[in-house]
Amino acid sequence: MNVSESPYVAEPILKIQNLKTYFYTSDGVTKAVDGMGYEIGKGEVVGLVGESGCGKTVSALSILRLIQSPPGRIVEGRIDFWEKNLLDLSLKEMEDIRGNEISMIFQEPMTSLNPIFNIGDQIGESLRVHQGVSRKEALEKTVEMLRMVGIPSPEKRVFEYPHQLSGGMRQRVMIAMALSCDPKVLIADEPTTALDVTIQAQILDLMLRLREELKTAILLITHDLGVIAEIADRVIVMYSGKMVEEAKVRTIFKDPQHPYTIGLIGSIPRLDRVAKKRKKRERLQEIPGVVPSLYQLPEGCNFEPRCHRAMGVCRTEEPGLREIEEGHFVSCWLYQE
Numbered sequence: 001m002n003v004s005e006s007p008y009v010a011e012p013i014l015k016i017q018n019l020k021t022y023f024y025t026s027d028g029v030t031k032a033v034d035g036m037g038y039e040i041g042k043g044e045v046v047g048l049v050g051e052s053g054c055g056k057t058v059s060a061l062s063i064l065r066l067i068q069s070p071p072g073r074i075v076e077g078r079i080d081f082w083e084k085n086l087l088d089l090s091l092k093e094m095e096d097i098r099g100n101e102i103s104m105i106f107q108e109p110m111t112s113l114n115p116i117f118n119i120g121d122q123i124g125e126s127l128r129v130h131q132g133v134s135r136k137e138a139l140e141k142t143v144e145m146l147r148m149v150g151i152p153s154p155e156k157r158v159f160e161y162p163h164q165l166s167g168g169m170r171q172r173v174m175i176a177m178a179l180s181c182d183p184k185v186l187i188a189d190e191p192t193t194a195l196d197v198t199i200q201a202q203i204l205d206l207m208l209r210l211r212e213e214l215k216t217a218i219l220l221i222t223h224d225l226g227v228i229a230e231i232a233d234r235v236i237v238m239y240s241g242k243m244v245e246e247a248k249v250r251t252i253f254k255d256p257q258h259p260y261t262i263g264l265i266g267s268i269p270r271l272d273r274v275a276k277k278r279k280k281r282e283r284l285q286e287i288p289g290v291v292p293s294l295y296q297l298p299e300g301c302n303f304e305p306r307c308h309r310a311m312g313v314c315r316t317e318e319p320g321l322r323e324i325e326e327g328h329f330v331s332c333w334l335y336q337e
Contacts, residue, residue: 012039013217014063014102014185019077021055021062024070030294032058032072034241037321040185043215045207047232047249049223049264051291055241056221057107060187063219064104065094081185100130103178104187105171112174113162119146120158123177130181145176150202168199175203182214189221204231225268229253234327237261240292240302243321247328257330259307263287301333309334 021033033055040046048056061067062074065086079086081102086094098104106112114122123145124138133141139158146154149172162170171191178186188207192200208231210216220232228235228249235252237245237260245258256262266285289306298304304314313333321331 011042013042013082014040014219015078015080016059016063017078017080019059019062019079020075021058021067021072022075023072028295031241031297032294033062036077036238036241036243038236038243038246040217040219042184042217043211044234045211045218045220045232047228047235048219048221048238049225049228049235050238051223053291053294054238056238057189059238060104060189060219060221063187064098064102066098096130099126099178099183100181101183102185102187103181103183105174105178105189105191107189107193113170115162118159118161119165119173123173123180126177126180141180142176145180146173148179149173149176149206151176168196171199171203175206179210183216185217185219186210187219187221190223191220192222192224192227200227207231225253225264237264240294240297242302242331243329244303244331245329246321251328257324257328257335258303258332259309259334260287260303 016039017037019033019036020031023030023032036055036059038046048059050056058067058072063079063086065074067074074087077087081097086097089097113119120139120142123142124135127133127138127141128135143154143158146157151157151169151172157165157169162173165173171193175191178188186207191207192203204227207218207220211218220228222228232249235245235247235249236243237252237258239260245252245256245261252261253265256265263285264287267287269284287306288308292298292302292305298315300316300318301307301310301314302318304310307314311333317333319331319333319336321329322335323329324335
C-alpha cells in the first residue's frame with residue numbers, strides 16, 4: 001500500500017503483512033483477523049473502520065502482541081516496526097516497546113485503569129519504567145501531561161482515583177498515559193466513545209497537535225465516520241476480519257467503490273436529506289442482513305449474503321485486493337480482471 005500521498009509521511013514506520021489472528025475455541029476456529037496488510041507512515045493518521053466485531057481491536061492488539069493465548073494466537077504474518085519484526089521479539093523486548101515506542105488508548109477507560117492506584121501512580125509507572133526517571137520527576141511530568149490533555153487542577157487530580165473522575169476525565173487520563181513517553185505510534189481504540197461533542201472535539205484536537213508537534217503516527221479505530229472525516233489521512237475499511245477497501249479519506253467519502261463501504265457512507269444521516277425524507281416518510285438507508293458468524297463464514301466473499309450486487313462467483317470464490325487507481329484498493333469481484 002502506498003502511504004506517500006499524505007503530506008506528513010516521510011517513510012513507513014509500521015508495516016503489517018498478511019496478519020492472521022485466530023481464536024481456537026470448543027465451537028471452532030474464529031478467524032478474527034484474516035490476512036490484513038497495510039502501512040502507516042511517520043506522522044500519518046490512518047482510520048480503521050467497520051462494524052462491531054469485524055476485527056478492528058484484535059488487529060490493534062496483535063500489533064502489541066496482547067492477544068490472550070489460549071485461545072488466541074497470531075498464526076501468520078509480519079508486523080514490522082522500523083523494519084524490525086515485532087513477532088520475532090522476546091517478551092522483554094516487547095515490554096520495552098509497549099507504552100514507550102508504541103502506545104495504545106484502550107476503548108473503555110474504567111476497566112483499563114486500576115481502581116486501587118491513584119492517577120499519578122499509574123501514569124508515573126510508565127515514565128519510571130521506560131524513561132528511568134525518579135518518582136519526583138515522574139510526578140512532575142504526570143502533572144504536566146494532565147494539564148496538556150485539559151484536566152483542570154492537575155496538581156489535585158494526580159492524587160485522585162479513577163472512580164473519582166468522570167468518564168471524560170478518565171478518557172483523558174488514558175490519553176495522557178499513552179502520550180507520556182512520546183510514542184512513535186499511537187493506537188487509539190474508540191478514543192471518543194461515550195464523550196460529549198465538546199470533549200470529543202478537544203481530544204481530536206489534542207491528537208492532531210501531537211501529530212503536528214511530534215510527527216506521531218496514529219492508527220485511529222472507530223465506527224464513527226464523522227471522526228474519520230475530520231482527522232484521518234487514509235481509511236481502511238474492514239469486514240469480517242478482512243480489508244475490503246483502502247483509500248485516501250476524500251476518496252472514500254466522495255467515491256466509495258466496495259458495496260459495503262457504499263452502504264456505510266449511505267447510512268450516515270445528512271442534514272440536507274433529513275427534511276426531504278421526513279416529507280416523503282422515507283427511512284434512512286441501511287445495510288440489509290446481519291454480519292455473518294465468524295464460525296460460519298461464507299465460502300466466497302464474506303459480504304455476499306448482504307450484497308445487492310452479488311454474482312455467482314461471489315458465492316464460491318474469495319476476491320483478492322486490487323488497486324483500481326493509485327492508492328485506492330478494493331477487494332470485490334466487480335473490479336477483478
